[in-house]
Amino acid sequence: MATPASNTMVQVTIDGQSISVPASATVLEAAQQAGIMIPTLCYLKDINQTGSCRVCLVEIEKARGLQPACVYPVSDGMVVRTNTPLIRETRKSVLELILSDHPQDCLSCVRSDSCELQSLSKQLGVENLPYPGEVSDYTLDLSSPSIERSSDKCIKCRRCVSTCQKIQHVSALGVSQRGFNTQVAPVFRHTLDEVNCITCGQCINACPVGALREKDEIQKVWQAIADPVQHVIVQVAPSVRAALGEEFGLDPGTPVGHRIPAALKHLGFDKVFDTGFTADLTIMEEGNEFLDRLQGGGALPMITSCSPGWVKYCEHHYPDLLKNLSTAKSPQQMFGALAKTYYADISGIDPRNIYSVSVMPCTAKKYERQRAEHTNRGYEGYDDVDAVLTTRELARMLKQTGLDFLRLSEEPFDAPFGIGTGAGINFGATGGVMEAALRTVYETATNQPLGNIEFLSLRGMEGIREAHVDLPGVGAVHVAVVHGISNARDLLEKVKSGEADYHFIEIMACPGGCIGGGGQPLINAQQRMTLPEDYRIMRTRALFAESQDLSLHKSHDNPNIKLIYEKYLEHPLSEKSHYLLHTHYQARPKYTAQQWVAQDRDHEDLDILVPWQHAHEPHPHEPHPEHLVPNPFAYPDYENTQPSLPESP
């Protein structure tokens, strides 16, 4: 491990070139500075530095044998060679050994063209594939609504394991067994949906090969579009526009929002809407809920609930904090609920014939749409959202049509969900929800215009950020923003121990927020080393550029938001809003497959109900049970899973 914060420089010679590098650098970093990219496979900047694959071997004078550059620290006067016949041969045989236990499926593999193993084999000049040796065990795990895992393509680099452990503090994937039998999998050979995986997809973004990928919903969407009966609508999340361009060769940080409506129309969607609109709606409900809790003595700190990965983590690991989660649905689910009620009403279309698709930067949104609270709704028993495509899947669909994305002209999103304000668009970056909420909370609570709408201390990539905001007439509120579950956990432990005291916390499961989501275009290991900046900062800049372009920057100023309250929802937190736009959470065991999972005694209390809704009175809008159609595609309903006690041994 490189020791940080060391300013001393040392002199090293790499392939005859003498350069001065920080004493804390590795040989890999020093070589990069000298303009030499040493090939790597298991190394992932800031995440995985285990020195296990041996693809990066170099020769170091006075050291015995070849050494892995990614973990070898530099020292003064060190002489390194990276290009000798021995090095080339050894790297190639290391790679051939990996390939001997790898399926040769490139033609039909989702990662063909973005696969680091494939490009490495080209780079190292592998021309004859070695005889396939004994092939290790093959598991295809399709259990998760979000993630697909094919162990045959796994090269055991552990990049996913480090990500899941260090960034997300979940450790759903681990390394077990040894030698040839080494497994990278959930514990006890369980499937991903039987463990505490939060479906965030960060492991996919870390994987160099096709062993981990998103659950593909492209075919379903094509089918719906081809069905003449279905009215197929699509919502696009803010952060998609800050990254989709990368799939078409644009640099990270190029905004492409203006091209998205035309692109989706080209695919055949009937209406193209902006999730930014329901992001504004989320702010209206969540902001008012916050004021309600603040002034009415509700559970504080209130914590945002729009990141389904975070919500699932909270349900597995912090059930005692579920009462602190905002009951407001995420923008995706608010949109889904309105699409089949309000939108169906005003457009005169039977909700059963509306097929609602969303394009999201996030694999957890696939899980979220299948949660029991969001499926089998209304008298008709429809799902609020029928399919979720990640940014990557949308790019694949566009590529399938042969459309020249870069030549598309600008078109607006469709009414009535076409306008999002800058506040709603900023949802896509860490801190954006809090900033948007503060703007609305301030003006709602004080009835005064907010002068400076930018809360700069809440922006940036610092793991935990905070601000004090004075609400004249109400008091000072202390807010915090965290991204990445590891940071969230650090913060929550402080909250629980009383060391930190906040009124309102924004938590996003993915580092950087949605712009860094598990469904976004992949940034490979080499790009992570060579891009001029962290790609999340570049994407955030693109997102802010999109929001700057808009004329309105406060959710409550959105004219369509005003209209929907006037025409349909009445006011924030109204009864109708509650039925359509709020939800509830439940404690979940970490390991559901286990016979040995016992229910906790006070679990009963944890089914969080909307405080102003009486537990046993049926809600006027609630569907009559006889009208409920069982939904064959529903994700298993945890509420009905009652783990039983094992017999004592």
Add this chain to the structure above:
Amino acid sequence: MNPGQYEIAIDPQWSTAIDTIVAANAAQPGSLIQILEQTQKEIGYLPENVQAYLSEKLDIPLSEIYGVTTFYALFNTEPVGQHTISVCMGTACYVKGAGDIVAEFERQLDIKAGETTQDGKFTLEACRCLGACGLAPVLTIDGHVHGRLTSADVRNLLENYE
């Protein structure tokens, strides 16, 4: 463990034993392997719920504990019988009919190699060369070596341990 979290169903005797072991090792960080060894000695093996219980107690991810218990051959995740029969399947023993001996044990105990009898008396396993090839075919029962065997000896061997 956080309040409200699902608890792990575990025999109270086991959890008390584990609590004591964990407390005794609390002073030394990084003593996971030691704790696992002592737990196995106490309980006999390391079933899934024991590993999960330890994970909660020690605040170490279950996947990490599972990684350790499957990495070292010394840990058993299945119960082991009172007596462990290890039949050598090294080349010399194999050539001299170790396979028949294993088959005979399997028949008489009504289990497969790697399993434990219903009554918890015997665990049967195959192992690598024991370094006693001169006595091939060789097996050990609870560490005692028996050599130059044929499948006809199986009944006698078992009777000694009845």
